[in-house]
Amino acid sequence: MTSPGHGKGRRALDALSELARGSARPPTTAELDSGLDTLRSRMEAEQPHRRSARQSSQTSLVRWSLVGALAAMAGLVAVGLVRPRSPTPAAPPALAYRVEGGSIVEGGYLRESGRDGIKLFFAEGTEFILMPGTRSRLREVAASGARIAIEQGTASFQVTPSPAGDRRWQVDVGPFLVTVKGTVFTVSWDAATEKFELKLRHGRVTVSGPVTGGEITLRAGQRLLVDLPRGETTINEQKAEESFESPVAPAPPPASKPASTLSPAKLEPAKLESDRRWTVALAAGHLDRILDEAQRAGLKATLEKASGDDLLALADAARYRRRMDLARDALLAERRRFPDSARTLDTAFLLGRVEEASDRGLARAIEWYDEYLMRAPTGTYASEALGRKMTLTSKLEGSSRARPIAEEYLRRFPAGTYAGPARAFLRAP
Amino acid sequence: MSQSGASLRLLNEVWNAKFMTTYRPHMPVSLVVAPDPREMSDLELARALVEGKAWAIGETWHRFAPAVILLARRALGSESEAEDVAQEVFQRVFAKASTLREPDRLRSFVFSFAIRVLKTELRAKRTRGWLSFHRPETLIDLSGAPTDMESRDLLRRFYGLLDRLAPRHRLVFVLRYLESMTLEEVAAHMELSLSTVKRSLERATSKLSVWIEAAPELAGFFEDARWNR
Numbered sequence: 001m002t003s004p005g006h007g008k009g010r011r012a013l014d015a016l017s018e019l020a021r022g023s024a025r026p027p028t029t030a031e032l033d034s035g036l037d038t039l040r041s042r043m044e045a046e047q048p049h050r051r052s053a054r055q056s057s058q059t060s061l062v063r064w065s066l067v068g069a070l071a072a073m074a075g076l077v078a079v080g081l082v083r084p085r086s087p088t089p090a091a092p093p094a095l096a097y098r099v100e101g102g103s104i105v106e107g108g109y110l111r112e113s114g115r116d117g118i119k120l121f122f123a124e125g126t127e128f129i130l131m132p133g134t135r136s137r138l139r140e141v142a143a144s145g146a147r148i149a150i151e152q153g154t155a156s157f158q159v160t161p162s163p164a165g166d167r168r169w170q171v172d173v174g175p176f177l178v179t180v181k182g183t184v185f186t187v188s189w190d191a192a193t194e195k196f197e198l199k200l201r202h203g204r205v206t207v208s209g210p211v212t213g214g215e216i217t218l219r220a221g222q223r224l225l226v227d228l229p230r231g232e233t234t235i236n237e238q239k240a241e242e243s244f245e246s247p248v249a250p251a252p253p254p255a256s257k258p259a260s261t262l263s264p265a266k267l268e269p270a271k272l273e274s275d276r277r278w279t280v281a282l283a284a285g286h287l288d289r290i291l292d293e294a295q296r297a298g299l300k301a302t303l304e305k306a307s308g309d310d311l312l313a314l315a316d317a318a319r320y321r322r323r324m325d326l327a328r329d330a331l332l333a334e335r336r337r338f339p340d341s342a343r344t345l346d347t348a349f350l351l352g353r354v355e356e357a358s359d360r361g362l363a364r365a366i367e368w369y370d371e372y373l374m375r376a377p378t379g380t381y382a383s384e385a386l387g388r389k390m391t392l393t394s395k396l397e398g399s400s401r402a403r404p405i406a407e408e409y410l411r412r413f414p415a416g417t418y419a420g421p422a423r424a425f426l427r428a429p
Numbered sequence: 430m431s432q433s434g435a436s437l438r439l440l441n442e443v444w445n446a447k448f449m450t451t452y453r454p455h456m457p458v459s460l461v462v463a464p465d466p467r468e469m470s471d472l473e474l475a476r477a478l479v480e481g482k483a484w485a486i487g488e489t490w491h492r493f494a495p496a497v498i499l500l501a502r503r504a505l506g507s508e509s510e511a512e513d514v515a516q517e518v519f520q521r522v523f524a525k526a527s528t529l530r531e532p533d534r535l536r537s538f539v540f541s542f543a544i545r546v547l548k549t550e551l552r553a554k555r556t557r558g559w560l561s562f563h564r565p566e567t568l569i570d571l572s573g574a575p576t577d578m579e580s581r582d583l584l585r586r587f588y589g590l591l592d593r594l595a596p597r598h599r600l601v602f603v604l605r606y607l608e609s610m611t612l613e614e615v616a617a618h619m620e621l622s623l624s625t626v627k628r629s630l631e632r633a634t635s636k637l638s639v640w641i642e643a644a645p646e647l648a649g650f651f652e653d654a655r656w657n658r
Binding site: 007008009010012013016017019020021023024025026027031032035036038039040042043108139140320 | 487490491494498499502503506508509512515516519520523580582583587588606607609634637638639641642647
């Protein structure tokens with residue numbers, strides 16, 4: 001895009017437009033088929049209305065005769081002299097369902113009312129069970145099935161097969177689309193690490209989305225794992241004994257005050273360890289709540305007492321709210337207090353992102369990326385770290401110094417996020 | 430026996446004379462296959478649609494719905510809303526197919542409905558925003574969006590700004606910069622003059638640029654995105 005004019009705002013507008021353009025993807029074959037089915041149902045439902053509309057445009061005599069006849073019929077029905085015939089077939093009603101443990105708010109989002117997750121029960125027997133903290137949205141409920149989006153977290157599905165095989169259930173899990181008929185399965189999506197998992201217990205599902213290379217059909221007993229940053233897709237056969245956890249919500253957490261009223265300062269560290277409320281709040285987008293609670297509890301105390309997961313959630317919330325000093329402190333506290341934690345590796349990458357936010361921190365950011373790449377060469381953020389290092393090197397030292405990094409990037413991550421810029425560096429004179 | 434053999438021969442001759450005179454054992458036989466709708470031109474498809482051929486509905490949907498849905502997704506930032514828009518567009522297209530005067534312009538016909546429905550949807554959205562006591566949060570529902578929260582937040586803010594534009598300005602901006610149409614194409618689809626399109630575009634980009642500059646977290650995005658230019 002080349003919008004007219006110049007200035008920082010215009011250039012940022014170009015970049016944002018690029019982002020928006022790339023964020024919308026064309027519909028999949030399954031979505032198109034489903035859309036056509038819905039359209040046909042709507043058109044069939046409209047037919048009687050249209051026909052009656054045509055008839056009503058005929059002579060007023062006919063119209064009034066009809067009205068009179070209908071009124072007479074209604075009168076007869078009202079006094080019970082005749083029984084009405086079965087009604088004209090109209091559009092089939094949407095499936096009835098009820099929600100337990102939460103409610104549906106604007107936009108179809110499911111809001112958890114307690115801490116036990118949410119359950120959706122459909123009249124024909126299908127059940128959706130959303131684990132505590134799962135962020136989801138009920139996108140559509142029709143006569144032919146329903147569509148739900150899981151934006152973060154884990155959910156189990158027990159879909160009752162329809163006798164005619166005409167029901168379609170769809171689950172959007174992050175960037176993946178799972179299409180099912182009759183089956184039992186569990187899906188998980190972690191937006192932070194961009195990992196998708198599907199465990200199929202009974203039946204058959206198809207999964208489409210990035211990395212899957214078209215649609216993947218899974219059969220009972222298979223487990224699909226997709227690691228987006230690494231571009232890896234793995235399908236495992238499940239052993240019988242480890243086959244599946246029960247598709248029910250885990251045991252409820254120990255009774256305590258609601259998350260929004262908790263004060264970290266009043267909690268023991270052991271309690272904090274077992275309570276990942278900030279991780280849940282982060283997934284729900286409650287960034288300010290995390291920062292407020294940390295502030296109320298005292299930042300120093302929080303950095304010393306919060307669990308590893310909560311420290312990372314605090315760092316993320318601070319980064320997203322551009323409070324880079326707090327983000328840096330939380331990440332450094334995580335490294336100092338939990339040096340052996342698996343996620344501590346990630347802090348090097350995240351510290352790089354924090355340093356990037358300050359003009360004078362670019363060189364320091366490269367050092368953090370180097371450390372991450374050295375300690376986790378195949379880690380979750382390896383592609384991103386190398387890509388950022390390439391970008392920053394170009395900024396600081398010119399594109400000629402970025403070229404060797406671009407070559408390394410394309411060698412290691414030919415389909416990575418930064419493959420385009422890497423090729424551009426290599427093409428540049 | 431000989432009498433019956435003679436009768437049989439006679440019967441054969443009569444049969445051959447009457448029925449087998451056109452028998453040509455080496456005549457080539459060709460299999461006539463019904464034309465594949467996917468290989469038909471827009472013109473042929475439009476004629477079938479006007480004639481009320483049932484298969485034309487499915488083919489029209491599969492041929493044009495992907496572009497309409499993608500346009501609606503980009504314009505609205507929501508897959509579920511885009512789906513509703515597509516349903517409305519094609520329902521109108523099929524209901525009004527008999528009014529298609531120029532069958533060779535089926536694509537334009539479909540897109541003119543898409544633009545009208547989108548404009549109506551954007552107006553309704555704005556009206557809902559005015560009537561509501563609280564400004565509804567802009568929700569981004571695009572499964573192709575980056576999965577990191579920062580990018581999603583940027584997208585949410587960007588669509589929040591688009592919500593502030595007048596529907597016409599927003600659509601002109603979307604067609605030109607998100608759909609990469611030429612100014613002439615935008616003018617044709619929007620049924621506007623070229624100069625009106627240019628004015629609308631200038632107004633939309635100016636307003637968006639000013640709003641972005643006033644929001645440091647959005648303007649800062651440019652710094653991150655500079656490598657991509």
